[in-house]
Amino acid sequence: MHKTEEISTLRPEKKQSLTDFLTNTEPNISQVERIVSGIAGGGLVAYGLKRRDTAGVLLAALGGLLGLRSATGHCQVYDALGIDQSDASVSEWLKGKIEVQKAVTINKSPAELYRFWRNLENLPQFMNHLEAVAETDSKHSHWKAKAPLGQTVEWDAEITEEVPNELIAWRSTENSDIKNAGRVRFKPTANRGTEVVVHLTYEAPAGRLGALAAKIFGEEPSQQVSEDLRRFKSLMETGLIMKVEGQTSGRIGEVVEEKAKARAQGGNR
Amino acid sequence: MKAVCWMGKHDVRVESVPDPTILNSRDAIIKITTTAICGSDLHLYNGYIPTMEAGDILGHEFMGEVVETGSGVPNLKKGDKVVVPFTIACGNCFYCKKELWSACDNSNPKPETAETLYGYSGSGLFGYSHMMGGFAGGQAEYVRVPFADVGPLKVPDSIEDEKLLFLSDIFPTGYQAAENCNIEEGDTVAIWGAGPVGQFAIKSAFMLGAEKVIVIDHYEDRLRLAREENENVETINFDDKEVYDKILDLTGGRGPDSCIDCVGLESHGTSFDSLLDYAKAYTFLATDRPHALRQAIYCCRKGGTVSIPGVYGGFLDKFPMGAAFGKGLTFKMGQTNMHKYLRPLLEAVEEGKIDPSFVISHRLKLSEAPVAYDRFNTEKDTWRKVVLKPQ
Ligand SMILES: NC(=O)c1ccc[n+]([C@@H]2O[C@H](COP(=O)([O-])OP(=O)(O)OC[C@H]3O[C@@H](n4cnc5c(N)ncnc54)[C@H](O)[C@@H]3O)[C@@H](O)[C@H]2O)c1
Numbered sequence A: 001m002h003k004t005e006e007i008s009t010l011r012p013e014k015k016q017s018l019t020d021f022l023t024n025t026e027p028n029i030s031q032v033e034r035i036v037s038g039i040a041g042g043g044l045v046a047y048g049l050k051r052r053d054t055a056g057v058l059l060a061a062l063g064g065l066l067g068l069r070s071a072t073g074h075c076q077v078y079d080a081l082g083i084d085q086s087d088a089s090v091s092e093w094l095k096g097k098i099e100v101q102k103a104v105t106i107n108k109s110p111a112e113l114y115r116f117w118r119n120l121e122n123l124p125q126f127m128n129h130l131e132a133v134a135e136t137d138s139k140h141s142h143w144k145a146k147a148p149l150g151q152t153v154e155w156d157a158e159i160t161e162e163v164p165n166e167l168i169a170w171r172s173t174e175n176s177d178i179k180n181a182g183r184v185r186f187k188p189t190a191n192r193g194t195e196v197v198v199h200l201t202y203e204a205p206a207g208r209l210g211a212l213a214a215k216i217f218g219e220e221p222s223q224q225v226s227e228d229l230r231r232f233k234s235l236m237e238t239g240l241i242m243k244v245e246g247q248t249s250g251r252i253g254e255v256v257e258e259k260a261k262a263r264a265q266g267g268n269r
Numbered sequence B: 001m002k003a004v005c006w007m008g009k010h011d012v013r014v015e016s017v018p019d020p021t022i023l024n025s026r027d028a029i030i031k032i033t034t035t036a037i038c039g040s041d042l043h044l045y046n047g048y049i050p051t052m053e054a055g056d057i058l059g060h061e062f063m064g065e066v067v068e069t070g071s072g073v074p075n076l077k078k079g080d081k082v083v084v085p086f087t088i089a090c091g092n093c094f095y096c097k098k099e100l101w102s103a104c105d106n107s108n109p110k111p112e113t114a115e116t117l118y119g120y121s122g123s124g125l126f127g128y129s130h131m132m133g134g135f136a137g138g139q140a141e142y143v144r145v146p147f148a149d150v151g152p153l154k155v156p157d158s159i160e161d162e163k164l165l166f167l168s169d170i171f172p173t174g175y176q177a178a179e180n181c182n183i184e185e186g187d188t189v190a191i192w193g194a195g196p197v198g199q200f201a202i203k204s205a206f207m208l209g210a211e212k213v214i215v216i217d218h219y220e221d222r223l224r225l226a227r228e229e230n231e232n233v234e235t236i237n238f239d240d241k242e243v244y245d246k247i248l249d250l251t252g253g254r255g256p257d258s259c260i261d262c263v264g265l266e267s268h269g270t271s272f273d274s275l276l277d278y279a280k281a282y283t284f285l286a287t288d289r290p291h292a293l294r295q296a297i298y299c300c301r302k303g304g305t306v307s308i309p310g311v312y313g314g315f316l317d318k319f320p321m322g323a324a325f326g327k328g329l330t331f332k333m334g335q336t337n338m339h340k341y342l343r344p345l346l347e348a349v350e351e352g353k354i355d356p357s358f359v360i361s362h363r364l365k366l367s368e369a370p371v372a373y374d375r376f377n378t379e380k381d382t383w384r385k386v387v388l389k390p391q
């Protein structure tokens, strides 16, 4: 289990070791209860509908945490990460890397979507892990990403293929820290908008272990790509990404009382 | 401001919370003049809907006055009087364009739980759990309304709030429930639940051409209101009568052409199956109590429609699929596609075809919300619909 220790050192601010983390169900109880109390056994059934294997069910149902008890170090975890070792189409450059493919349908024309995406500097607007992209010339760009564990990673990328309104492909240049490649296709439909299919391949900072850590701490690549695409869709269709963070609630406690008093005195609204 | 907060099962409190602010360009802030408690809120109160968090602001039936608008809300200005639909919808996505507003793709910022449970997520809803977006609700002095360029309906100052408020939910909900029955000349519609949604479903069924409506409940006061408000309504108190036999008597042995379930997941009953449902819901073997729905399926005529505005959240046990299949029934259900009905139903109010305020039984101050929740939950017969006033 020395791998386990390696992971635990990846997150020094968390006192708990991964072994504790994996064997102790306590931290998740409230989260689990929140879902399970209302949906009860049924919730598990629903998860089962989405994922084929039992490990998948547990992973999903218990926020990917409890489930690790049964899946630690086993290939189910890699399956859940979307790593398919048997896929022969993975080229040399991608061998052993993480691959993610996701699709979303957007109620806009391929041209509108292509135009926005091809301006790579727009990507951080919906790809949350990116801090900035700067285009250096028509084919080259510099990318800066928020890596797991509060680090940043930077690399240069080049466009490897582009077909206006149809396809954009890019990959990091030879000397990059984080090797990655991406491809997005825009496929028109008769009357359902445009199907956007994204295919990403990359090597996580510490290989598979890094990806596993990322998964544990909620930076699972496949989920990240889904969320990115959801934000892309929302931005394209509605012009914004819906926010609820920062809204009011009764959770703010004493601060609230004070603010209310201040307001009563100041007469603001 | 003051807001009604969900603190846990059977625990709502009026708390001082920060005023809402504009978070997106298409937001507006509304100063609430009138709000109400819905039967759906009782599902939250009774702890049936998962992903609520202590401190969540409740309420999805509200109206008021615009006090602030984001840069993307050119249609509203300060001082406009508006009713806000409880489903939040963008107006741009495939579903909104198809008028399936409650299926909007872009209004639930936290769709993952709903996707895991249901496959895909519906639209965001005000004050109705984090699974439905975690939006702060409108049982408060102010509320933030997202996609305010699409949702809020401007209403005339000359009509009083109580006649307009229910355009925010239960009037369109009853109307869609009846519309989903595709009512034809000579139809008899049977409606389970004589709560506010049931009352609007009755009126809507007649507006859409039903010949007769049969209403099933066990609260005499609610049944009486249904008889007083409408001609050609027959009522059945399920505590005293065998519902199926009585329905056959009232339909010449044919059964109703369509059945509407205005009860939802907290169905009452003392029959064997409903007692089992209580036990199972209690022990988490099943989550919802579908007694009324089972009865509706059983009673519906061959080839008929079962329309379900009543809310279900999880899993049903002993769902009579054989009966549904054997009779070739059609099912229609879901959260109401609110935006589609706002204008036509406002016209019905303006033309005096209906005065929606007939469902109101109590008028209280917002600060009295905890009492209102308790009574609406436990003294259902007389506490039929509570309207709350923030000022
Ligand atoms: N689909 C939507 O968009 C939507 C919108 C609003 C409300 N709703 C739902 O509609 C339902 C009704 O709302 P309401 O405000 O009228 O609630 P309510 O609780 O006031 O009314 C429910 C009525 O059903 C009756 N009932 C219970 N068990 C019954 C049974 N076995 N047979 C016949 N009647 C029975 C109750 O006595 C009560 O009168 C709720 O489930 C609510 O969540 C859905």
Ligand SMILES: [Zn+2]
Pocket: B038, B039, B040, B041, B060, B061, B086, B169, B170
């Ligand atoms: Zn409601």
Ligand SMILES: [Zn+2]
Pocket: B089, B090, B091, B092, B093, B094, B095, B096, B103, B104, B105, B106, B107
């Ligand atoms: Zn939409």
